[in-house]
Amino acid sequence: xxxxxxxxxxxxxISLGLPDSLLGVAWPLMQKDYGAPLDAAGWxxxxxxxxxxxxxxxxxxxxxxxxxxxxxxxxCLMTAVALFGFSFSPxxxxxxxxCIPLGLGAGSVDAGLNNYVAAHYKAHHMSWLHCFWxxxxxxxxxxxxxxxxxxxxxxxxxxxVSIIQFALVVLLFLTLPLWDRIARNKPSKHTELVSExxxxxxxxxxxxxxxxxIKGVKLALLSFLFYCGVETTMGLWGASFLVNMKExxxxxAASWVSLYYGGITAGRFITGFITFKISNKMLIRxxxxxxxxxAILLCLPLPASISVAGFLxxxxxxxxxxxxxxxxxxxxxxxxxxxxxxxYQMAVAYTGSTFMPPILGFLATHxxxxxxxxxxxxCAAAMLILSERLNIKLGLxxxxxxxxxxxxxxx
Numbered sequence: 223x224x225x226x227x228x229x230x231x232x233x234x235x236i237s238l239g240l241p242d243s244l245l246g247v248a249w250p251l252m253q254k255d256y257g258a259p260l261d262a263a264g265w266x267x268x269x270x271x272x273x274x275x276x277x278x279x280x281x282x283x284x285x286x287x288x289x290x291x292x293x294x295x296x297x298c299l300m301t302a303v304a305l306f307g308f309s310f311s312p313x314x315x316x317x318x319x320x321c322i323p324l325g326l327g328a329g330s331v332d333a334g335l336n337n338y339v340a341a342h343y344k345a346h347h348m349s350w351l352h353c354f355w356x357x358x359x360x361x362x363x364x365x366x367x368x369x370x371x372x373x374x375x376x377x378x379x380x381x382x383v384s385i386i387q388f389a390l391v392v393l394l395f396l397t398l399p400l401w402d403r404i405a406r407n408k409p410s411k412h413t414e415l416v417s418e419x420x421x422x423x424x425x426x427x428x429x430x431x432x433x434x435x436i437k438g439v440k441l442a443l444l445s446f447l448f449y450c451g452v453e454t455t456m457g458l459w460g461a462s463f464l465v466n467m468k469e470x471x472x473x474x475a476a477s478w479v480s481l482y483y484g485g486i487t488a489g490r491f492i493t494g495f496i497t498f499k500i501s502n503k504m505l506i507r508x509x510x511x512x513x514x515x516x517a518i519l520l521c522l523p524l525p526a527s528i529s530v531a532g533f534l535x536x537x538x539x540x541x542x543x544x545x546x547x548x549x550x551x552x553x554x555x556x557x558x559x560x561x562x563x564x565x566y567q568m569a570v571a572y573t574g575s576t577f578m579p580p581i582l583g584f585l586a587t588h589x590x591x592x593x594x595x596x597x598x599x600x601c602a603a604a605m606l607i608l609s610e611r612l613n614i615k616l617g618l619x620x621x622x623x624x625x626x627x628x629x630x631x632x633x
Contacts, residue, residue: 237301243359273329276325309377360483360484360487513602
């Protein structure tokens with residue numbers, strides 16, 4: 223039963239990933255059809271992410287009242303309807319309207335499922351969970367590229383993805399009784415230990431009553447902000463950079479962006495096995511270095527074919543960062559505050575998704591899309607610096623707690 227429940231959660235994360243990469247790969251053609259400015263994609267993305275922030279902040283109340291199963295079902299239904307609306311939108315105004323349910327449909331289910339897995343399952347499950355998000359995010363540009371290359375119809379691409387989303391909605395509806403059954407008999411935390419670091423933060427968890435006052439929380443939030451800045455900026459503006467600066471076709475650019483998402487997906491699948499041997503902290507650090515190197519590679523004046531390697535490196539580097547940071551939440555800050563802090567992390571992550579890509583769009587409109595790799599490199603460097611500062615602060619906290627315990631034993 224628990225295994226079947228995990229499969230359903232994985233499928234729910236496919237539905238979260240499906241819409242995330244569509245706008246970026248379709249925008250070069252959508253921009254021409256609507257006669258819209260380049261940065262309009264950033265504003266559409268901002269509306270989607272803004273709705274996700276709102277629903278993420280309300281996730282605790284919604285999940286407690288309606289349960290994870292019903293919230294997941296309604297959320298997926300909203301995104302399916304929104305994608306269907308995209309395929310028939312006659313104007314930019316209709317796209318804006320469709321962006322609202324698309325954003326609201328993601329936040330609550332994202333925060334709820336992430337906290338559930340972080341609290342009850344080991345790190346490899348979190349990596350594989352987000353691997354399935356990557357499956358959805360990788361499928362979308364592949365599907366879209368087929369229609370763009372064949373009949374230049376981005377609308378058929380959106381329609382196809384919406385049909386897949388509706389199929390997942392039907393599956394979630396049929397399995398609603400299972401969610402209620404699991405909710406009554408959900409697995410104990412003791413069946414699978416979350417992290418070895420959990421016991422090290424017990425004193426911290428008991429003494430700090432306000433989550434934002436716990437040491438390191440603000441640094442963690444900023445790390446999520448810049449992570450999503452890198453991930454979403456790559457997905458939204460990568461195709462525009464390739465088309466306008468590397469002078470390749472829109473269909474080829476879409477397929478290359480799918481390799482970026484494919485790198486995230488494959489990396490998270492592999493990371494699930496690596497977590498048995500390597501700590502979350504080491505995986506986060508290694509991924510940040512690789513993503514930064516990939517972004518720097520895109521900055522260099524090299525042939526267009528080399529850009530594929532840069533996109534793939536950034537995708538592989540980003541792969542372990544997000545799930546490992548999420549899984550570390552109870553270990554870093556304690557179980558008592560993990561749901562609240564998880565909600566904060568989701569909200570700040572989506573804030574990064576909301577503002578970071580449009581900022582690049584604004585700058586590119588007034589300069590050139592050629593600043594894209596430099597912007598991504600700056601965000602990746604900021605994420606690495608903040609994450610290392612967090613490790614230092616948490617290391618000092620654990621060291622002081624251990625020293626105090628030794629002092630008490632001596633006395």
